[in-house]
Amino acid sequence: MNIQHIMERDVITLHENTSYKDAVRTLHDHQISGCPVVDAKDQLVGIVTQLDLLRILFPYYDSYYRTPEAYANPEDRESKATEIRLHAVSTFMSRQVITATPDMPMIHAAGIMLAHHIQHLPVLEGDRLVGFVTRQQILREIFKKNFNLN
Numbered sequence: 001m002n003i004q005h006i007m008e009r010d011v012i013t014l015h016e017n018t019s020y021k022d023a024v025r026t027l028h029d030h031q032i033s034g035c036p037v038v039d040a041k042d043q044l045v046g047i048v049t050q051l052d053l054l055r056i057l058f059p060y061y062d063s064y065y066r067t068p069e070a071y072a073n074p075e076d077r078e079s080k081a082t083e084i085r086l087h088a089v090s091t092f093m094s095r096q097v098i099t100a101t102p103d104m105p106m107i108h109a110a111g112i113m114l115a116h117h118i119q120h121l122p123v124l125e126g127d128r129l130v131g132f133v134t135r136q137q138i139l140r141e142i143f144k145k146n147f148n149l150n
Helices: 020-030 048-057 062-065 074-078 106-116 134-148
Strands: 034-037 046-049 120-125 128-134
Touching: 020 034, 020 048, 034 048, 034 120, 034 128, 046 120, 106 120, 106 128, 106 134, 128 134
Parallel strands: none
Antiparallel strands: 034 046, 120 128
16 A cells, blocks of 8 residues: 555645744644644745654753753753744754655555654655655554454
8 A cells, every 4th residue: 555545635734934832832733743844835844743842942962061050950941942932943843854755655654764763754746745644644554454453
């Protein structure tokens, strides 16, 4: 089975200028764990996942090395979300996006996800975003097909 049979076609996207706060709201409101990021021409420029939203709350090595005491208080670290709420998605999104094509076999997409430790694949036809698939969707389809689950 190919990706086109299970991919989400009504893709929820974020614009690269979307704020951290609005990205969190979008993922929360749509109950999704990640979504593609597009530019003004609707071209794919990145992806934002829950992992990206969490990772930005932690210091870069250089910052931690220079002032480790600034990171000793867990409550201060949690409050960093308030500090960065207006930062644009483009500052913390993953830019190295691995993609799929609609005709890619589902099991091939699953292998790519495993090899790259990712859970989401934007689906492109040429340079146009036409879908989005998650590891959970692929697993659900494999289990449904092979174990007669509904």
